Amino acid sequence: MEKRSMDQQRIILHLDMDSFYASVEMRENPEIKGKPVVIGADPKNGTGRGVVSTCSYEARAFGIRSAMPISQAFVLCPHAVFLPPQFPRYAKASAEVMAILKSHNLPFQQVSIDEAFLDVSTLKSYSEATDLAVRIKNDIRTQLGLTGSIGIAPTKVVAKIASDVNKPDGLTVVSPENLHSFLAPMPVRKIPGVGRKAEAELFEMGIRTIKDLAEYDIQVLIARFGRSAISLQTIISGIDDDIVEERDTVKSVSRETTFLKDTTDEQVIAATIDALVRDVCRNLSDESLRCRTVTIKVRYHGFVTKTKAKTLLHYTDDEKTVRSCSHSLMRDIFDGCPVRLLGIRLSTFEKRDARQMILKL
Numbered sequence: 473m474e475k476r477s478m479d480q481q482r483i484i485l486h487l488d489m490d491s492f493y494a495s496v497e498m499r500e501n502p503e504i505k506g507k508p509v510v511i512g513a514d515p516k517n518g519t520g521r522g523v524v525s526t527c528s529y530e531a532r533a534f535g536i537r538s539a540m541p542i543s544q545a546f547v548l549c550p551h552a553v554f555l556p557p558q559f560p561r562y563a564k565a566s567a568e569v570m571a572i573l574k575s576h577n578l579p580f581q582q583v584s585i586d587e588a589f590l591d592v593s594t595l596k597s598y599s600e601a602t603d604l605a606v607r608i609k610n611d612i613r614t615q616l617g618l619t620g621s622i623g624i625a626p627t628k629v630v631a632k633i634a635s636d637v638n639k640p641d642g643l644t645v646v647s648p649e650n651l652h653s654f655l656a657p658m659p660v661r662k663i664p665g666v667g668r669k670a671e672a673e674l675f676e677m678g679i680r681t682i683k684d685l686a687e688y689d690i691q692v693l694i695a696r697f698g699r700s701a702i703s704l705q706t707i708i709s710g711i712d713d714d715i716v717e718e719r720d721t722v723k724s725v726s727r728e729t730t731f732l733k734d735t736t737d738e739q740v741i742a743a744t745i746d747a748l749v750r751d752v753c754r755n756l757s758d759e760s761l762r763c764r765t766v767t768i769k770v771r772y773h774g775f776v777t778k779t780k781a782k783t784l785l786h787y788t789d790d791e792k793t794v795r796s797c798s799h800s801l802m803r804d805i806f807d808g809c810p811v812r813l814l815g816i817r818l819s820t821f822e823k824r825d826a827r828q829m830i831l832k833l
């Protein structure tokens with residue numbers, strides 16, 4: 473793994489809050505502090521449908537994980553505190569955390585509700601950057617009663633990996649001199665964007681660690697994963713020119729279409745919804761976003777307009793999920809009258825670092 477002098481001058485700080493939703497809930501209800509807390513669907517004594525949105529470290533000790541069916545979480549820990557998500561509460565806490573980061577007037581980029589980068593290169597040294605990280609963690613603890621983990625490294629990707637290795641309440645500093653020894657033994661799963669599926673495929677190729685991946689024949693990787701394998705190898709070599717910058721906030725992504733002739737034909741309506749969903753989802757991925765709210769708009773003959781929205785428990789950029797949600801909304805509001813216009817709108821976004829999608833298979 474080679475290093476490049478330009479990258480050694482950059483110092484990037486990544487903050488990731490610890491079990492954010494659960495910690496905010498514990499702050500609001502001190503009596504649940506230290507208990508296994510599961511945020512998500514109502515478990516209904518084990519018969520509930522839906523999934524775990526997030527959970528506290530105490531709940532993780534029972535094997536509970538995000539996106540697990542809530543009924544399974546109930547089996548693993550029936551005495552856990554199960555709470556419905558309160559997104560306005562988390563958004564407010566998020567704004568408080570981000571205000572602390574922004575107060576240092578350094579290049580800032582929020583990447584999700586509880587994650588952000590700061591470019592601290594102007595501090596010149598890793599020890600100065602570490603002092604700042606300690607100060608930020610302290611401010612978050614004393615002013616907000618929450619904890620976060622920080623990674624400091626020469627690039628965004630490595631800073632993100634670093635913030636994850638000592639959770640909760642961690643502070644991990646990877647200086648350019650330590651970059652190689654830090655990354656080499658790391659399991660490939662630690663690379664942002666390498667999920668279970670990509671991990672399994674890499675294992676099959678005999679690639680278990682970042683070192684294995686970095687040393688693998690790039691031509692073979694390209695044949696298997698496409699051109700993105702090149703950026704993957706550069707990123708894990710500590711070469712990454714991705715800069716910290718505030719990206720434009722997109723409030724919503726929408727598409728609508730007016731029929732030439734009002735229609736009640738359910739096949740035409742369904743095919744139109746599919747086409748609209750395809751368009752908005754493409755737009756979503758162009759913007760590197762994931763959404764949580766899907767809204768359908770139907771204008772009937774005579775300009776009577778109805779809309780209906782559904783907010784999902786998880787952020788998604790999955791076309792299939794958006795499509796099935798749109799069809800179910802349509803079933804709810806379609807009254808059989810001739811339709812003049814159909815529209816789909818996606819909102820409530822989470823920014824995602826485009827780099828995170830590199831090995832999404």
Ligand SMILES: [Mg+2]
Nearest residue numbers: 488489490586
């Ligand atoms: Mg987090």
